[in-house]
Amino acid sequence: MNSIIEIKDVSKAFGGVIANQSISINVAEGGITGLIGPNGSGKTTLFNSIVGHHPIDSGSIKFEGAEISTFKVQQIARLGLLRTFQQTRIYSKMNCVQNMLISIPHRTSGILDMFKAHSPETNERALELLEFVGLFSKRNLIAGDLSFGQQKLLEFAMALMNEPKVLLLDEPTAGINPTLINGLIDRLKMANEQFGVTLFVIEHNMRVIMNLAEHIYCLAHGELLAEGKPDDIQNDQRVVDAYLGAH
Amino acid sequence: MRLSQNSIALYVVVIALGFLASLLFPNELAQISGLVIVVVLIQTWILANKYMSVGQRAFVLYAVVIICGIAAPFAFPNYVTQIAILWLMILFALTWDMMGGQMGYNSLGNIIFFGVGMYASAIVQIGLYYDVAQYTSHAGAVKVQYDWFQYVFGMGLGLIAAAISAVVVAVVLGRVVFGLRGPYFAIGTLGAAIAAGELVGAWDYVGGGGGITMPTFPGSGDERSLFFYFALFGLALFTFAFLKWLYSRRYALAVNAIRDDEDKAEAMGIHTLRYKTVAWAMSAFLLGMSGAVFGNMSGFVEPLEVAFPTITFGIFMVLMALLGGKGTLWGPVLGAVVFHIIKELTWTYFLGWQWVALGMLIIINVAYFQQGILGWAQEKWPDFFGLTVDESDTREAAADASGEASK
Amino acid sequence: MDNISLLTMAPVLNVQLLVDGLLIGAIFALVAYGLALVWGVTNVKNLAQGDFVMMGGYIAYAMTLAGIHPFLALPVAIVLMFAFGWLIYKTVIYRVVDKDLFTSLLATFGIAIVVQQLLNLIFGPEVKIAESGFGIGEYLDGGLTVSNIKVIAFFLALALALVVVLFMKKSRMGQAIRATSQNARAARIMGIDTDKVYAITFALNAAICGAAGVLISMIWVIQPYFGTSYSIRAFVIVTAAGLGNLPGVIMAGLGLGALEQFGSFILGAEFQQAIVVGLLLVILVIRQIQQSRHRQVVK
Numbered sequence: 033m034n035s036i037i038e039i040k041d042v043s044k045a046f047g048g049v050i051a052n053q054s055i056s057i058n059v060a061e062g063g064i065t066g067l068i069g070p071n072g073s074g075k076t077t078l079f080n081s082i083v084g085h086h087p088i089d090s091g092s093i094k095f096e097g098a099e100i101s102t103f104k105v106q107q108i109a110r111l112g113l114l115r116t117f118q119q120t121r122i123y124s125k126m127n128c129v130q131n132m133l134i135s136i137p138h139r140t141s142g143i144l145d146m147f148k149a150h151s152p153e154t155n156e157r158a159l160e161l162l163e164f165v166g167l168f169s170k171r172n173l174i175a176g177d178l179s180f181g182q183q184k185l186l187e188f189a190m191a192l193m194n195e196p197k198v199l200l201l202d203e204p205t206a207g208i209n210p211t212l213i214n215g216l217i218d219r220l221k222m223a224n225e226q227f228g229v230t231l232f233v234i235e236h237n238m239r240v241i242m243n244l245a246e247h248i249y250c251l252a253h254g255e256l257l258a259e260g261k262p263d264d265i266q267n268d269q270r271v272v273d274a275y276l277g278a279h
Numbered sequence: 280m281r282l283s284q285n286s287i288a289l290y291v292v293v294i295a296l297g298f299l300a301s302l303l304f305p306n307e308l309a310q311i312s313g314l315v316i317v318v319v320l321i322q323t324w325i326l327a328n329k330y331m332s333v334g335q336r337a338f339v340l341y342a343v344v345i346i347c348g349i350a351a352p353f354a355f356p357n358y359v360t361q362i363a364i365l366w367l368m369i370l371f372a373l374t375w376d377m378m379g380g381q382m383g384y385n386s387l388g389n390i391i392f393f394g395v396g397m398y399a400s401a402i403v404q405i406g407l408y409y410d411v412a413q414y415t416s417h418a419g420a421v422k423v424q425y426d427w428f429q430y431v432f433g434m435g436l437g438l439i440a441a442a443i444s445a446v447v448v449a450v451v452l453g454r455v456v457f458g459l460r461g462p463y464f465a466i467g468t469l470g471a472a473i474a475a476g477e478l479v480g481a482w483d484y485v486g487g488g489g490g491i492t493m494p495t496f497p498g499s500g501d502e503r504s505l506f507f508y509f510a511l512f513g514l515a516l517f518t519f520a521f522l523k524w525l526y527s528r529r530y531a532l533a534v535n536a537i538r539d540d541e542d543k544a545e546a547m548g549i550h551t552l553r554y555k556t557v558a559w560a561m562s563a564f565l566l567g568m569s570g571a572v573f574g575n576m577s578g579f580v581e582p583l584e585v586a587f588p589t590i591t592f593g594i595f596m597v598l599m600a601l602l603g604g605k606g607t608l609w610g611p612v613l614g615a616v617v618f619h620i621i622k623e624l625t626w627t628y629f630l631g632w633q634w635v636a637l638g639m640l641i642i643i644n645v646a647y648f649q650q651g652i653l654g655w656a657q658e659k660w661p662d663f664f665g666l667t668v669d670e671s672d673t674r675e676a677a678a679d680a681s682g683e684a685s686k
Numbered sequence: 687m688d689n690i691s692l693l694t695m696a697p698v699l700n701v702q703l704l705v706d707g708l709l710i711g712a713i714f715a716l717v718a719y720g721l722a723l724v725w726g727v728t729n730v731k732n733l734a735q736g737d738f739v740m741m742g743g744y745i746a747y748a749m750t751l752a753g754i755h756p757f758l759a760l761p762v763a764i765v766l767m768f769a770f771g772w773l774i775y776k777t778v779i780y781r782v783v784d785k786d787l788f789t790s791l792l793a794t795f796g797i798a799i800v801v802q803q804l805l806n807l808i809f810g811p812e813v814k815i816a817e818s819g820f821g822i823g824e825y826l827d828g829g830l831t832v833s834n835i836k837v838i839a840f841f842l843a844l845a846l847a848l849v850v851v852l853f854m855k856k857s858r859m860g861q862a863i864r865a866t867s868q869n870a871r872a873a874r875i876m877g878i879d880t881d882k883v884y885a886i887t888f889a890l891n892a893a894i895c896g897a898a899g900v901l902i903s904m905i906w907v908i909q910p911y912f913g914t915s916y917s918i919r920a921f922v923i924v925t926a927a928g929l930g931n932l933p934g935v936i937m938a939g940l941g942l943g944a945l946e947q948f949g950s951f952i953l954g955a956e957f958q959q960a961i962v963v964g965l966l967l968v969i970l971v972i973r974q975i976q977q978s979r980h981r982q983v984v985k
C-alpha cells in the first residue's frame with residue numbers, strides 16, 4: 033500500500049523538553065493506523081507537528097508526496113488533512129446543525145462563496161451525518177450545552193462533513209460511555225471503508241486500538257519505541273515495559 | 280385566526296393618514312398627532328403579536344419602522360437633527376457588531392473608518408473645484424458657494440471616495456492587527472484610532488488641527504436638515520437590510536465560528552483571514568459613507584472632536600451593541616435607541632455629570648447586564664423568538680413532526 | 687527637527703534628557719509592575735491603571751492645599767487607594783473576573799471614565815502640582831540640572847518596588863498570590879481563597895498606583911485626563927517585557943522614559959501622546975512578527 037503521510041526524522045522540543053525525537057512514521061493510504069504511548073510520550077505533539085500547529089525543529093513531513101512541514105494550519109486542512117482535538121473543540125455558541133454546515137470543505141471556495149446560501153444538499157448531508165453519530169435529536173441544541181462525550185461525537189461528525197482524505201483522531205473514545213464504544217468503533221470503520229477516509233488514531237484504550245488499527249506505532253519518551261501489527265505490538269516486551277513505567 | 284393582508288394594509292393606511300395629518304399641522308398639533316401614531320403603532324404591535332405568523336409580524340414591523348422613519352422629521356420638526364443622529368447611532372452599533380458581536384473581534388478603533396471617510400469626502404468635494412491646500416490655509420476665510428448640481432455631484436463623488444478609502448484603510452490595517460487576539464486586538468485598535476486622530480491633526484494639507492469648513496448647503500435651513508436626515512436614514516436602512524441578507528449566508532456561520540473558536544476554525548480550513556478582512560472592510564465601507572454624510576451635516580471637519588472622536592462615538596458604538604445584545608441583528612438597533620434616549624436625557628438634565636453617568640452605564644452594562652436587552656428578552660420569552668427544540672430521534676420522525684405542525 | 691542638531695551641538699543636553707527620562711521611567715516601571723501583577727493573577731487588563739495614578743496624585747495635591755507636606759501623602763494615598771481598589775473589586779471586578787477578556791477590559795474602561803470625570807468635577811481641568819519645596823541640584827558645571835525631588839522620587843519608587851517584591855516572596859499572602867497566578871484551580875484545591883487573593887491583588891495594585899501618583903504629583907504635573915497616557919505607558923511596558931518578567935519591566939520602563947524625553951524634545955511636546963501610542967503599535971507589530979515565526983498569534 034502507498035503511504036499518504038510520510039514522516040521522516042521529525043524532532044520537536046519545547047525549551048528543554050524533547051517531545052519528539054527523530055520520529056519516522058508512515059501512514060498507509062486507505063487504512064487505519066494507530067499511535068499509542070504512555071502519557072506525555074509526545075503523541076499529541078506529533079499530531080500538532082503534522083497539521084502545522086507549530087514549526088518542527090528538524091525532519092520532513094510529506095502529504096501525498098509533497099512537503100507540508102512549512103505550511104500553515106489552514107492550508108494543510110484544505111489539502112484534506114484534518115485533525116480532531118484531544119480537548120474536544122466545537123463552536124460552542126452555535127447549534128449542532130450550524131456546526132455541521134460550516135464544516136463543509138473549504139478547499140475550492142472562492143471569495144464570493146461566502147455570500148452563498150446553504151444548499152439543500154448540504155443541509156441534508158449535515159442531518160445525515162448527525163444521525164450517523166446518533167446526535168440527530170440534539171441537532172437544534174447549542175453545542176456548548178452538550179455533554180463532553182456528545183461534543184466528541186459532534187466533532188467527529190464535523191470532521192466527516194469536511195470530507196477529508198486523512199483524519200487524525202486524538203483519543204476518539206476518551207470520555208465516551210463504554211457501552212457506546214463498540215458503536216463508535218463500528219462508525220470509525222464505516223467512515224474508513226464507506227467514505228474512504230484514511231484514519232490515524234491516538235488511543236489509550238488497548239482493546240479499541242487492537243480492534244481498529246491495521247498497523248500500530250508506539251512512542252515512549254518522545255522516541256519511536258516499536259511498530260508492527262496489533263499482535264506483535266501487544267506481545268512486544270518493550271511496549272509492555274513502557275506502559276508499566278519500568279523504563 | 281390570523282390577520283389578513285387587507286387588515287395589514289388598513290393599518291398601513293391609518294398610519295399614513297397620521298403622517299399626513301402631521302404634515303398639515305407642523306406645530307404642537309403635529310406632535311400630538313405624532314403621539315397618536317405611536318399609540319396606533321403599539322396597538323398594531325399588540326394585535327400583530329396575537330394574530331400573525333412570524334413572517335407577517337416581521338413584515339408589519341418593517342413597514343412600521345420605515346413609515347415612522349419617513350414621518351418622524353415632519354412629526355417632530357424640532358428634533359430632526361437628534362433623530363438623524365439616532366439613525367447614525369444605529370448604523371454605528373450595527374457595523375460595530377459585525378466585528379465585535381458576530382466575530383468576537385472587539386475593536387475599540389472602528390471610528391477610524393468614520394474619520395477616514397469624512398476626510399476623503401472633504402478632500403474630494405473641495406478638491407473638485409478648489410485647491411485643497413490653499414483652501415485650508417485660509418482656515419475657513421474663503422466661503423465656497425456651490426449650486427445644487429455642484430453640491431450633489433460633489434457629495435456623490437465624496438461618498439464613493441469615502442467608501443473606497445475606508446475600505447483600503449481597513450484592508451491595510453487588518454494586515455497589521457489581525458495577528459492580535461482578544462484584549463491585544465482591542466488595545467491595538469484603540470491605539471490606532473488615537474494615532475489616526477493625532478496624525479491627521481499634524482497634516483497641514485487638510486488643515487491640521489484647525490480643520491476644514493465643508494461646502495455650504497445650497498438650500499434653506501429646513502431643506503438642509505431634511506436632506507441630511509434622509510441621507511442618514513437611508514444609509515441606516517440600507518445597512519440593516521444588507522446585514523439581514525448577509526446574516527442568512529454562509530458568511531454568518533463562518534464569522535460565528537471564528538468568534539466561538541478561531542483555532543478550530545483554522546483547523547477546519549476556514550479562510551479566517553479572508554473572512555476577517557471582508558467583515559472589517561464591509562463595516563469600514565458603511566462607516567466611511569456615514570462619515571462623509573456626517574461631515575457635510577456638521578459643516579465643519581476637525582480631527583479630534585468630529586472625525587476621530589475615539590472616546591465619544593468610538594465608545595458609544597461598543598456600548599450600544601452591548602446594551603442591546605451583541606451578536607444579534609436587532610440587539611444593536613434596540614441598544615442604539617435606548618442609549619440615544621438615555622444620552623439625550625442625561626445631556627439635558629445632568630449636564631456636567633453626563634460623562635459620569637456614561638461611565639456608570641458602561642460599568643453596569645458589562646458587570647450586571649451582560650446579555651443585553653435582547654438576550655434578556657430571549658431568555659424570558661423563548662417562544663416568542665421561535666427558540667423551541669424538536670427532540671425527534673431520526674430524520675423520519677422529524678419529518679412527521681413538522682408535517683403535523685403545519686396542518 | 688532642528689532640535690536634532692541642537693542635540694549634536696550640545697552633547698550635555700543628551701545627558702539631561704537621559705537622566706530626566708530614567709528618573710521618570712522608574713515610576714512608569716512601578717505602575718507597569720502593578721498592571722502586570724493584576725494581569726498575571728486575575729487576567730484583568732486594567733485600563734483604569736493611569737487613572738488610579740492620577741487619584742494618588744490628587745490625594746497629595748489635596749493634602750498640600752491643607753498645608754501638609756506631600757511626603758506624608760504617601761502612606762495616606764497607599765491606604766486610601768488600597769481601600770478604593772478593594773471596593774472596586776468587590777463591586778465591579780468580581781463580576782467580570784471570570785468573563786471574557788473584553789468584558790473586563792470594558793469594565794475597567796468604564797471605571798476610568800468615571801474616575802476622570804469625577805476628578806475633573808472636583809478639581810477642575812487645570813494641571814496641578816504638589817509643591818514639595820526641594821531645590822534644584824546642578825551637576826557637570828551647571829550643564830545638567832536635576833531637581834532634587836526627582837532623585838528622591840526615583841529612590842522612593844525603587845524602595846516601594848522592593849517592598850512589594852519582598853511581600854510577594856516572603857509573606858504568606860504573597861505566596862498565595864503567586865500560586866494563584868500560576869494555576870488558580872490548583873490553588874483553590876489547596877485551600878487558597880482565590881477570591882480574596884484577587885481582591886487583595888487588585889487593591890495592592892491600586893495602592894501601588896496611588897503611591898506612584900503621589901510621586902508624579904511632586905515631580906511632574908497632574909490633570910484629570912492625563913491618566914490615559916499612564917495606562918497606555920503601562921501597557922507598552924508590559925507588552926514589551928512580557929508578564930512575570932520583573933527585570934524586563936524595569937528595563938522597559940526606564941527605556942520608555944528616556945525614549946519619550948528624546949522623542950518629545952525632537953518632535954515637540956504636543957506629540958508626547960502620539961509617541962507613546964506609536965510605540966505601542968510598533969511593539970504590537972514586533973510581537974506579531976515574533977509569534978508568526980512560531981506559527982502563533984499574539985494572545
Ligand SMILES: Nc1ncnc2c1ncn2[C@@H]1O[C@H](COP(=O)(O)OP(=O)(O)OP(=O)(O)O)[C@@H](O)[C@H]1O
Nearest residue numbers: 046049051069070071072073074075076077078118
Ligand atoms: N506547548 C507546549 N509547551 C511546552 N511543553 C509541551 C507543550 N506541548 C507538549 N509539551 C510537553 O511535551 C511532552 C509531550 O506532550 P504530548 O501532549 O505530546 O503527550 P501525549 O503523548 O499526547 O500525552 P497524553 O497521552 O497524556 O495526551 C510533555 O512532556 C508535555 O509536557
Ligand SMILES: [Mg+2]
Nearest residue numbers: 075076077118
Ligand atoms: Mg495527547
